[in-house]
Amino acid sequence: MRDPKRQSIVQLQGISKRFGALIANDQVSLDIAPGEVLALLGENGAGKSTLMKILYGFYQADAGRILIEGQPVTIDSPHTAMRLGIAMVFQQFSLIENLTVAENLMLASAKAPRGVWVNRTHWVKSHSRLSELAPSIQPTNLIRNLAVGEKQLVELVKALDADARVVILDEPTSVLTPIETQRFWMLIRQLADQGHAVVFITHKLEDVRACADCTAVMRKGRVVDMSPARDRTAKELVYMMVGRENLAIVNPVPPSPAYPRLQIQNLSADSDASSRSSASTIRNVNLAIAAGEIVGIAGVAGNGQQLFADVLAGLLPSVQGTMLLDGTLLHRAGKSSRQDIAYIPEQPLQNGVAAELDLVANLWAKKIGKMAFFPLRAKQRTHAARLIHAFDVQPPDPTLKAVNLSGGNLQKLVLARELSDSPSLIIACYPTMGLDIAATQFVYEKLFQHAQSRACIVWISESLDDLLQYSHRIAVLFRGEVVGVVETSTANRHQLGQWMTGGREVA
Structure with a gap:
């Protein structure tokens, strides 16, 4: 001292x-x-x-x-x-x-x-x-x-x-x-x-x-x-x-038990030498996620989480297996065939934004493939200003280059772009990384709102506290394989820790 x-x-x-x-x-x-x-x-x-x-x-x-x-x-x-x-x-x-x-x-x-x-x-x-x-x-x-x-x-x-x-x-x-x-x-x-x-x-x-x-x-x-x-x-x-004492976060509602909206069957993939994914393979991943369900993906860093997210988002191809959303193929020939997928990657400066473009361009980028013509700059700027205000991106200057934002505000920029529409599937890799307490609450509430609207949410995190509190189920990846899946209502740290370090699920 x-x-x-x-x-x-x-x-x-x-x-x-x-x-x-x-x-x-x-x-x-x-x-x-x-x-x-x-x-x-x-x-x-x-x-x-x-x-x-x-x-x-x-x-x-x-x-x-x-x-x-x-x-x-x-x-x-x-x-x-x-x-x-x-x-x-x-x-x-x-x-x-x-x-x-x-x-x-x-x-x-x-x-x-x-x-x-x-x-x-x-x-x-x-x-x-x-x-x-x-x-x-x-x-x-x-x-x-x-x-x-x-x-x-x-x-x-x-x-x-x-x-x-x-x-x-x-x-x-x-x-x-x-x-x-x-x-x-x-x-x-x-x-x-x-x-x-x-x-x-x-x-x-x-x-x-x-x-x-x-x-x-x-x-x-x-x-x-x-x-x-x-x-x-x-x-x-x-x-x-x-400026306020209590920041109570509303817990997510139970998912719809009617049917699995996202079905991942026998999914395997390899990351090549140029890939940013840290694990070389994922093997035989099987998951079924219901409408409105938040499934947390836990694991020690480097066990396939990033490769899994990239394949699910369509950034990398799979070697085998299928991914179905509402009964239709999620991707064809390694490319996304749907526009209603939100992807929040890790390291937003490298993987989530065009660093040298301004906030207007970055916030409009997701809409380019959906429109028959390119709108006037004034419309783009109005759209950007609305999202900047809603997600409290600081400084609130639409003409600022993305590279000039702090880490936390870069994360807000990506969140604003990805969560501003009505995605059917949200892939969130460390979505609150670098965010303060109030901003973290805001992100969780946004995820819960989308879950209430029947979106499937795949949430990758290394914080067991958050996954245990806010997800419905947790799947553990170890060396590219799912070694255990558990309802959070019955999960315990010892069990999850055992799986994260290589212990297998006991039948």
Whole structure:
């Protein structure tokens, strides 16, 4: 715990940042101390990531100053920040997909590229970190073959290898499994105990309980509270973040038992070398999903979830088996034959949007195949403005490029496009990744509304808490096979954990 007499390693004083008419940071002051884990909380768009990007040199403040150990500094680039001992892990990954894990870690070395192969001391340290945080990841694995949670762990190792005095982590546990998250919490506590300052941007209150020493809550660009973590209850933190105490989520209604609307029979597929799907195969997947049913797909990262989603969405072909929706083939020759499928992929910047196009184009993209003519730009913009408002995409500027949105707002953009019509099938991969508490509630309510309208929902998640609370059934994937299916009303964690680690369903 922080010594009250210890001088802060970083002081942010009166930091302001504006993007056009949007005030992202408004006279923000914040102290960061060595040996302390600071949880930075707030809704999407509260200014958390912008503030830390200013500290990292990614943005330049319009007003205010930064002090390192009491001395004013100018941080004009990430390179300057790293030289000053500040490292940051972003929500959007900066890994080279066609290189191995080892090569990516070596390229993060200050001596790269010349020292990529000769800096053995750096590699020994990197390998030790990798083994500690992600023992299942081999240094020879290609990045493109890793699951999203595994890529997040490699990014964490890169930052920790930099010997930074200040480590900034932006939503680091949003895609980690429970086991990976627990290892990560332990590592963060070790870093703090070794004298590092850790800033932990998160929406998860369990992150705060597990490893934070103090909390800073931001709202509408300002810090509204900074307190020792032990002095704030979860209810108080929620109230300070969103302005209301209770965020009750309506549970989904029971599905229609009349007939299975989606039938998946003996489905098998292989991912080729260029695929972003992490598992090489799925084998003999059989599932029947009723109208209005939410089926959660659980499993440790890399067990075929992404390949299953891509095949179900028609992005990759199957090797064998059939997928029927309302009695008709879902896809023909590996391409979707229907327009009423909503797909929310993981990593929206890479897989869900055209990053260099504006929000108007991204929100209209799904309608292109349905229309006989291309509408006027004014109609497209009106459509985009309506969805931006409904899904609270920030900043609410339809002409902004998608690449300029934060991770949470990119997720909202994809959700707005995919859930704004009346889909018959929704494939949702980590749909609340990077979203704050209020936005998460909004997404769940949207999914439940579509379920009430008889849509089938396939929900891929690594959060057993969410799947147990909000889905009707859970199917567990292990090495590309469904090893167990259970009603959530009778499920238990021990049973699910056994299946996720290779135990088979007992007949």
